[in-house]
Amino acid sequence: MTARTVLRNEWRLLMADRALRIVLGLFAVLLVYALANGVVWMRFQERTVETVQTGNVERVLALADELAAIENGAQPASRFSDPRAPNVLGGARGSHTAVLEPGPLTALAVGQSDLLPYYYDVNIYTNESSFHQNGEVENPLNLMVGRFDLAFVVIYLLPLLVLALSFNVLSEEREQGTLALTLSQPVSARRVVAAKLAFRALLVVGMVLAASLLGILVTGGFGSPGRVLLWCATVVTYALFWFVLAAWVNSLRRSSAWNATVLVGAWLVLVVVLPAAINIASGLLHPLPSRVQMVTAQREASNDAVNQRSELLARYLEDHPEMVEGVVAEEPGLGALAWAATDAVNSRLEEVTGEHDARRAEQIALVRRYRFLSPALLAQEVLIDAAGTGDARFAGFQAQVRAFAERWREFFVPAILAGEQMDASVLPNVPEFHLTDEEGAEVARRAGVPLTVLGGLLVLVGAGAGVGLGRVRGAD
Amino acid sequence: MSNILLIARRQVGAMREDRYLVFLLGLVAALGIVSVLAARHHAASETEQRARYQAVVDRQWAQQPERHPHRVIHYGFLVFREEAPLAFFDPGVGAFAGTSLFLEGHRQNSASFGDARHATAMLSFGRLTPAAVLGLLLPLLIVAAGFASVTGEREKGTLPLILAQGATPAQIMAGKALGVGAAAVVAALPIALVTAAFVAAGGGDQPSIARMLALAATYAAYLSGWVLLTVLVSSRSASSRAALARLVAIWVVLCVAAPRLGGSLANALHPMPSRAQFTAQVEEAQRQVGDSHNPDDPFFSALRDEYLARYQVASVEELPVNWAGVVSREGEAATSRIIEQQHQQLLAVHRRQDRVMAWLGLLSPHLAARDLSMAAAGTGPEAVEAFRSQAEAHRYAIIQRLNDLHTHEINYENDRAQRLARQHWTEFPVFRQDPPSLRGVLADRPVSLAALGLWIALPLAGLGLGRKRLPRVGADRPSR
Numbered sequence: 001m002t003a004r005t006v007l008r009n010e011w012r013l014l015m016a017d018r019a020l021r022i023v024l025g026l027f028a029v030l031l032v033y034a035l036a037n038g039v040v041w042m043r044f045q046e047r048t049v050e051t052v053q054t055g056n057v058e059r060v061l062a063l064a065d066e067l068a069a070i071e072n073g074a075q076p077a078s079r080f081s082d083p084r085a086p087n088v089l090g091g092a093r094g095s096h097t098a099v100l101e102p103g104p105l106t107a108l109a110v111g112q113s114d115l116l117p118y119y120y121d122v123n124i125y126t127n128e129s130s131f132h133q134n135g136e137v138e139n140p141l142n143l144m145v146g147r148f149d150l151a152f153v154v155i156y157l158l159p160l161l162v163l164a165l166s167f168n169v170l171s172e173e174r175e176q177g178t179l180a181l182t183l184s185q186p187v188s189a190r191r192v193v194a195a196k197l198a199f200r201a202l203l204v205v206g207m208v209l210a211a212s213l214l215g216i217l218v219t220g221g222f223g224s225p226g227r228v229l230l231w232c233a234t235v236v237t238y239a240l241f242w243f244v245l246a247a248w249v250n251s252l253r254r255s256s257a258w259n260a261t262v263l264v265g266a267w268l269v270l271v272v273v274l275p276a277a278i279n280i281a282s283g284l285l286h287p288l289p290s291r292v293q294m295v296t297a298q299r300e301a302s303n304d305a306v307n308q309r310s311e312l313l314a315r316y317l318e319d320h321p322e323m324v325e326g327v328v329a330e331e332p333g334l335g336a337l338a339w340a341a342t343d344a345v346n347s348r349l350e351e352v353t354g355e356h357d358a359r360r361a362e363q364i365a366l367v368r369r370y371r372f373l374s375p376a377l378l379a380q381e382v383l384i385d386a387a388g389t390g391d392a393r394f395a396g397f398q399a400q401v402r403a404f405a406e407r408w409r410e411f412f413v414p415a416i417l418a419g420e421q422m423d424a425s426v427l428p429n430v431p432e433f434h435l436t437d438e439e440g441a442e443v444a445r446r447a448g449v450p451l452t453v454l455g456g457l458l459v460l461v462g463a464g465a466g467v468g469l470g471r472v473r474g475a476d
Numbered sequence: 477m478s479n480i481l482l483i484a485r486r487q488v489g490a491m492r493e494d495r496y497l498v499f500l501l502g503l504v505a506a507l508g509i510v511s512v513l514a515a516r517h518h519a520a521s522e523t524e525q526r527a528r529y530q531a532v533v534d535r536q537w538a539q540q541p542e543r544h545p546h547r548v549i550h551y552g553f554l555v556f557r558e559e560a561p562l563a564f565f566d567p568g569v570g571a572f573a574g575t576s577l578f579l580e581g582h583r584q585n586s587a588s589f590g591d592a593r594h595a596t597a598m599l600s601f602g603r604l605t606p607a608a609v610l611g612l613l614l615p616l617l618i619v620a621a622g623f624a625s626v627t628g629e630r631e632k633g634t635l636p637l638i639l640a641q642g643a644t645p646a647q648i649m650a651g652k653a654l655g656v657g658a659a660a661v662v663a664a665l666p667i668a669l670v671t672a673a674f675v676a677a678g679g680g681d682q683p684s685i686a687r688m689l690a691l692a693a694t695y696a697a698y699l700s701g702w703v704l705l706t707v708l709v710s711s712r713s714a715s716s717r718a719a720l721a722r723l724v725a726i727w728v729v730l731c732v733a734a735p736r737l738g739g740s741l742a743n744a745l746h747p748m749p750s751r752a753q754f755t756a757q758v759e760e761a762q763r764q765v766g767d768s769h770n771p772d773d774p775f776f777s778a779l780r781d782e783y784l785a786r787y788q789v790a791s792v793e794e795l796p797v798n799w800a801g802v803v804s805r806e807g808e809a810a811t812s813r814i815i816e817q818q819h820q821q822l823l824a825v826h827r828r829q830d831r832v833m834a835w836l837g838l839l840s841p842h843l844a845a846r847d848l849s850m851a852a853a854g855t856g857p858e859a860v861e862a863f864r865s866q867a868e869a870h871r872y873a874i875i876q877r878l879n880d881l882h883t884h885e886i887n888y889e890n891d892r893a894q895r896l897a898r899q900h901w902t903e904f905p906v907f908r909q910d911p912p913s914l915r916g917v918l919a920d921r922p923v924s925l926a927a928l929g930l931w932i933a934l935p936l937a938g939l940g941l942g943r944k945r946l947p948r949v950g951a952d953r954p955s956r
Contacts, residue, residue: 044747051752051753055752097752137754139829139857140573142829144568145735145738146739148733148739157733164721260717261620276602276604278598280514280605287518295576296554371598384597
């Protein structure tokens, strides 16, 4: 009996089982639906990014027009929105929105991209608190539920399909009395199970990979072959893990019902209970530093800095040009004075936030160790990282925005301090944000450890299954 | 009646012999207790911190030095969202909504610092809260306890014996449901007891008895439905294996897949604008009101003419009130109205999305139970919205009061050099949060209530209709 015979027989058997046909069909439908969902989300992000970038261009054009008009003798609408003033040109009116393009495989895994901001308005007043005060318009209920994307189907549902297809791969033969017959042929139990599982794996993994590649094709994700490869490797490793787990349980020579209960139990523990338990335990063992404290500290910092200057005349005036009317005609160094206060606030904020962020990073590093307990956590981490929707890519984006804000200030602040005016000629030189997206190698490096551990688990369980199956005799 | 009890005892005996099941029951009960302890600890420290820092902020406000009222408008005010006393039991949407809100003049900030944004992607697996143990894990335990309740008797060949002893099919199924229900009670009881102990012992905010009862009733109904469904499926299945496969499949669809499917459907039916779009809409609407900073703006020059005419003077300098304060107040009124309108439109989309989820509760009782659980615990979307709208009302009242001080206590001439005495700041009201009432939030959820009712009624009807067939299902199978 050759492997081909086994495969052909298996195909007939599977297709003869109405329940399995339904389950496979349902899985295919869910894959397509999840994919459609992801594509819709990615398109939404792309549209938003486009709108925001058009906004950048339009703001510059409007300022250029206004500057040109003023040069030709027109009066600015009010002295305090005069675009020639560097604190106006570099302030809210001239701000530049820094954008993170959706990750190349966002359509496959929404990941953190619906939770973390992917664009920030940058101007001279951008500081640490701007990163936190990012208006939220999303429905909290939807954020809580999470998205129905391909990553969800792979992590939660794929194992169940695998288990449904393979929980009785050997036990059924025994229960139907065909095992002795099969093993009387020149073939080992190991090879029979391997052939049966290989067939099922081809079927299941083939469906998921086909859906993934379709999604990548539709959204043009082939531009990052490294990410595609990483995604596929993770899907294959994770799916195979569940197959070999089923093989191992089968090798214990118990009944099909026992196999089913144990395997569903394993799924429940590894995919549902452990991650949820880790989330709650990590809050106890490694509590994140209080944000409430940081908010209050940020506010105190702002007030201290402001109070240092006798009565923040300049900032006050800048916020409230209408108050100045007929009060102060000229006050030399007004901009410089205002900047002094702003700068003092910013540096205090950086201190406070830096401390908070450092402690938070420590805690998160501790929490992340626990992901080795569950293959689902490992797979999720690599999948969303490969998709470009993981925590790391967003953190990298924020760091670049921070650096960009610094460049922006370096461009405008000297002019503010010198009390100079600007004109249309500076517009082409105003800094623009260009994202340096993470290299494929960097993503691969981050994925190295979790993927190796996942592969290690696969090999370990696979070896156990191999040894166990070696002991199976037809006379069992 | 005694037949029912006998059969229930028989079922309990069978379950006690199943070591795997006993282990599972112990595990679920232990997880339940741990979840209560952990969630309680987390919630208590969070509540304590918010209260402490709220007191700091309140004190800072009251201790401001002599200041110009408009300076105070920009000094602003920070409020923290208070979590409901039962948030530890079911945190609801709390982690995904902002926890603090900065209130200042000219703008309506949105609440920031949602917990989820500061955690890692691991959080998308959810937290093991008491609500998750009851809503997600206990149904599976019930399935494990009861999938073989009827099929097992049939497979062992004892079903005809029980029938021959005079038990009717209805009594058998009632007894089985009672027995399986006993397992659910044993698993759920520790959670209930620890929660009750915490509530009884815990100081601070006490949840009302009504909320506790509503939570208990929600989960009792939800879990009863699972017990009935499990016995029903078992009675209709040819083998224990088939019953288990069906029940696990049902659980996966209802509890794991349905929530996300519902969320995606709600999003597809009622799409949200992006933050950029929303901000642009608000700015566009604001532009139409006018620019208080521009002296030639039509809205504000009309206002000026009106004031000049009312007081019969020629210039704003001669007004008996401070014109700058009037401008500030009218500008605030106009912009606040517009922002609130925009916000209401956004919320209307949220509410429509939530309604889609509520209707889907008819298909998945897990959604209905979760909805009612959040409502009872006071952690649903309306709690977050109540905080936002109350904070906005508070902000508006304070800002306009400051503008009135500006208008009446500060002279127009040499405006910015003047100060108001410190005691003014102590006279401002402190922000008090008033969570939505239990009656109100439950009345808003007729669909979820009906869904939970149906969830019990349908399996019950199925059991009633199926009782005649009970002896026959699987009877044509050759017995081994």
